[in-house]
Amino acid sequence: MQQQDSYATLKALGITLPSVAAPAAAYVMCVQSGNTVFVSGHLAKKDGKPWVGKLGDSMTTEEGRAAARAVAIDLLATLHAHLGDLNRVKRIVKVMSLVNSAPDYTEQHLVTNGASDMFLAVFGEGGRHARSAFGVAQIPLGACVEIEIIAEVG
Known part of the structure; x- marks a missing residue:
């Protein structure tokens, strides 16, 4: 698997x-054990404040997707701060996404694609x-999305 910059x-x-x-x-x-980095859950933020909302009630799936993308960017910043170089990331191993949802809302997977697509864009196959x-x-503070990741580093 070729690594991109x-x-x-x-x-x-x-x-x-x-x-x-x-x-x-x-x-x-972050906690690192060997070549594995566990990044704590990050809340969606908009304009530096918690991005408050409930999917299927006060927010659309597309808005949730944008919020998940924003969380992914914050997670990348945390990885960068921990590692000193994002190019050390070999693979995003696991993404866990919590979506603040109305009882009948069933598109959590589509919201989470906002983060997944960002990781694919930045790390390619990794x-x-x-x-x-x-x-x-x-979710704490009424945030619409919280995401945590596990990454393999070199």
Whole structure:
């Protein structure tokens, strides 16, 4: 699997990595064990504040997809801060997505595609991952989406 330059891809997509937020409670943003990095869940943000909403109620699937894409960018910023170089990422192994959902909403997988597509764009085949997408009754601060990842690094 040929690795592409993650930073060149981000630049071509017009993406500048944001500053990394500090943990909001008694946890760390990343834990590395060997070549595996576990990145804590990140909430969707819009204009620097939690992106509040409930899919199937106050938000559309497309809005949720955009929120998941924004979370993926924040996750990339955290990986960059932890590793010092995103090109060390060999593979995004696992994505777990929590979608703040109305009781009858069933498009969590389509929302999560916003993040999955970003990882594929940035890492090519190394961005292809296993995934879970869950609908939940609520997410901290009323955020619409929370995503965590596991990455293999070299």
